[in-house]
Amino acid sequence: MSEALEKAQSFEYKHAPSILEEQRPLFHLTPTIGWMNDPNGFSYYKGEYHLFYQYHPYSTEWGPMHWGHAKTKDFIHWERLPVAMAPDKEYDKAGCFSGSATVLPDGRHLLVYTGVQKRLMPDGDIKETQTQCLAIGDGVNYEKWSNNPVLTQEDLPTGGSSVDFRDPKVWQEPDGSYRLVVGNRTEDGSGAVLLYKSENGLDWSLVGSVDASQRQYGMMWECPDFFSLDGQQVLLISPQEMRPMGLEFHAGNGTVCIIGSYDKEKNHFSREHVQAIDYGIDFYAPQTLEIADGRRIMIGWMQNWNTLGEKPRDYRWFGQMSIPRELSIQNGRLIQTPIRELEQYRCNRVVYQNVPVSGETELQNVEGRIIDMTLNIRPVPGDLYNCFQVNLAKDEECVTTLRYQLDTSILKIDRTYSGCSADVVHTRSLMVRHCDGALKLRILMDRYSIEVFVNDGEQAVSTAIFTRQTACAISFEAVGSVILDVEKYDIQLT
Ligand code: FRU
Numbered sequence: 001m002s003e004a005l006e007k008a009q010s011f012e013y014k015h016a017p018s019i020l021e022e023q024r025p026l027f028h029l030t031p032t033i034g035w036m037n038d039p040n041g042f043s044y045y046k047g048e049y050h051l052f053y054q055y056h057p058y059s060t061e062w063g064p065m066h067w068g069h070a071k072t073k074d075f076i077h078w079e080r081l082p083v084a085m086a087p088d089k090e091y092d093k094a095g096c097f098s099g100s101a102t103v104l105p106d107g108r109h110l111l112v113y114t115g116v117q118k119r120l121m122p123d124g125d126i127k128e129t130q131t132q133c134l135a136i137g138d139g140v141n142y143e144k145w146s147n148n149p150v151l152t153q154e155d156l157p158t159g160g161s162s163v164d165f166r167d168p169k170v171w172q173e174p175d176g177s178y179r180l181v182v183g184n185r186t187e188d189g190s191g192a193v194l195l196y197k198s199e200n201g202l203d204w205s206l207v208g209s210v211d212a213s214q215r216q217y218g219m220m221w222e223c224p225d226f227f228s229l230d231g232q233q234v235l236l237i238s239p240q241e242m243r244p245m246g247l248e249f250h251a252g253n254g255t256v257c258i259i260g261s262y263d264k265e266k267n268h269f270s271r272e273h274v275q276a277i278d279y280g281i282d283f284y285a286p287q288t289l290e291i292a293d294g295r296r297i298m299i300g301w302m303q304n305w306n307t308l309g310e311k312p313r314d315y316r317w318f319g320q321m322s323i324p325r326e327l328s329i330q331n332g333r334l335i336q337t338p339i340r341e342l343e344q345y346r347c348n349r350v351v352y353q354n355v356p357v358s359g360e361t362e363l364q365n366v367e368g369r370i371i372d373m374t375l376n377i378r379p380v381p382g383d384l385y386n387c388f389q390v391n392l393a394k395d396e397e398c399v400t401t402l403r404y405q406l407d408t409s410i411l412k413i414d415r416t417y418s419g420c421s422a423d424v425v426h427t428r429s430l431m432v433r434h435c436d437g438a439l440k441l442r443i444l445m446d447r448y449s450i451e452v453f454v455n456d457g458e459q460a461v462s463t464a465i466f467t468r469q470t471a472c473a474i475s476f477e478a479v480g481s482v483i484l485d486v487e488k489y490d491i492q493l494t
Contacts, residue, residue: 001141002088008066009082011057016080019316025446026370027345027491028302029053029078029321031068035060036319038167038223038285039299040067041101045109045139048073049289051299052084052111053321054098060311060318065095067113071139074341075297075324077493084111084142085135091115091149094128098167098223100287102178104136104201111135111142112180114166115149129153130165132182134202150204151182151196157209159187160194167223169287170201180204181226183237186212191221191239195267208267211235217249217256217274218242223285229296230329233262233269236277236298238285247410247431248276252306253284257334273332279430280413280452280462281307283322296327297339302449302462309422312466322462323444323451330458337457338372338444346372346489356380357388358481362473366488369393369472371445376485377404379437385480388439392450393418395471400450400463402441409434411454411461418467430459437482446491 001009016033024030034057041052048071055068067085070078085096092115099113115133118126131149135142153162164185172178178198186192192212198204213221218239225236235258242254249256255277262269277286278300286300300322311318325336350365366373377388389403400415409432416426432439432454442453447469452461476484 002086004086004088005083008057008086012083015316023315024317025320025448026493027076027342028323028446028449029070030317031055031057031319032080032083033057033316034318035062036068036301036317036321037062037303038098038301039287039321040098040113041111042287042289042297042299043101043103043109044289044291045101045103048139049075049291050101050109050139051078051321052101055083057083060315065097065116067096067111074344075339076341076345081140084137085113085144087116089115089144089148091117091131092133094118097130098285099132100169100180102170102172102201105176109137109139109142110170110201111137112168112170114168127163129162132165132168132180132204145202147202150202155196155204155206156184157194157206160192161185164220169223169225171227179207181210181224183221183224185220188215190215190219191217191237193221193224193226193235193237195226210267210269211258211271213239218254223287225286225288227288227290227296228262229327232259232272232329234259234329234334235269236286236288247429250425250428253304255283255286255300259329259332259334275334277334278460278462279428280460281415281425281428282449282464283460283462286322288327297324298327298336299324300462302451302464307424307464309424310420310426310464310466311422320449320464325460333458335457336460337453338442338451342372342491345491345493347492348490350486350488352484352486355484355486356481357476357478357484360475360477362475363486366474366486367472368474368488368490369445369447369469370491371443371488372491373443373486373488375441375443377439377441378483380481380483383481384437385478385482387479388482389477390441390443391473391475391477392443392445393465393467393471394473394475395468398467398471400465400467402443402452404432404439406437413450413452413461413463415463415465418465419471420466428461430461433458
């Protein structure tokens with residue numbers, strides 16, 4: 001084991017136990033200690049699901065990237081494992097960036113990641129260059145492959161950037177061969193997704209480009225994923241430097257889902273529908289995994305590069321993963337629902353039906369910060385309301401609101417008054433499909449986050465909140481009158 005890895009492991013071992021479990025989310029994964037960004041290496045290995053993540057154990061700031069490691073049987077209970085990789089080789093000294101995992105024909109676990117290295121360029125500049133590298137292991141210990149890097153600038157198409165060449169997502173084809181997609185920057189400076197193939201998982205060659213931004217959907221395309229789902233082909237990307245487009249895409253680091261069709265033989269992908277993956281404040285770099293029962297599960301970093309200013313001081317962790325989400329396609333849209341395993345941990349059911357709401361109402365036993373709550377909102381027959389609002393994580397000073405304006409069909413999440421002290425984005429608005437005033441919201445809260453699934457998963461809205469935990473009231477408000485059903489559970493881990 002390298003000195004850098006040993007140091008990181010003993011740092012975790014020594015300091016992580018000082019973080020109280022009550023100071024973490026209950027069922028969302030956080031780093032063992034320090035900083036976490038992208039999910040990496042989401043894979044099934046020897047009967048368990050593994051998840052690695054971009055990791056800097058030594059502080060709650062981004063730093064030389066390691067790979068943190070955890071595993072789960074049910075996507076809800078996470079078991080922490082020792083940090084799996086440190087930046088300890090010439091080709092990854094500046095960081096082990098994002099990547100993915102699969103299984104080799106001989107049963108070993110294969111990690112595919114981006115090695116970052118500082119290099120003297122022909123023009124005399126020192127630039128970071130990125131190559132794709134492998135590590136092989138047994139589910140706990142990993143060793144970097146002796147032939148690293150396996151994809152370098154030599155393997156790029158003409159004009160492809162060796163500075164922005166990262167985030168390989170690997171999978172195995174039904175015939176046993178392997179493919180990976182990786183983000184790249186083309187000659188026009190904007191993003192592309194490249195496809196590579198391998199017979200054995202170790203030796204790789206370029207197939208070609210799958211799709212490119214052409215400066216339309218942001219610049220560098222980070223963390224691509226590419227898979228078939230419900231008879232269609234899906235390309236997920238996390239572009240940098242996006243420009244806003246209506247309420248669909250906001251400026252900065254965004255998430256984009258492109259649904260289309262794919263001719264595998266010709267490597268030709270044609271776009272049919274383009275949408276945001278998540279419409280909230282904090283979501284980025286999601287990665288998916290197809291599990292044995294056929295479900296395609298996606299997990300994302302429930303944070304965004306643009307909102308890092310909003311960070312609690314005196315915590316020894318920062319960054320959390322989203323709830324794993326089941327994906328499907330309906331009517332050309334990506335549908336996301338919280339992984340069904342969560343339902344096993346629901347308790348203390350509280351139900352209200354046909355509650356008239358006008359003005360502000362609290363309902364007995366509807367409160368909490370670790371909850372799974374579904375709201376069905378509908379107009380009083382013949383009498384359309386103006387707007388409906390739910391107030392979450394509330395006390396006399398703090399509140400995070402979800403407000404639905406019926407005439408515009410705009411839903412807005414607002415955490416301005418959630419105890420924030422940084423002047424970053426605290427609101428997002430999204431256009432919801434108009435259903436004559438009917439709206440269904442499933443709201444998950446887990447101490448430091450809110451995830452909203454609108455109309456059975458047609459849209460997802462995720463945000464971190466660092467509101468003090470004593471702010472746990474919930475209330476409902478309407479301008480005009482609505483009829484409300486509430487089904488609320490606490491989540492408890494057994
Ligand atoms: C996305 C990203 C990746 C990169 C990693 C570095 O959030 O910028 O492109 O691999 O984070 O930590």
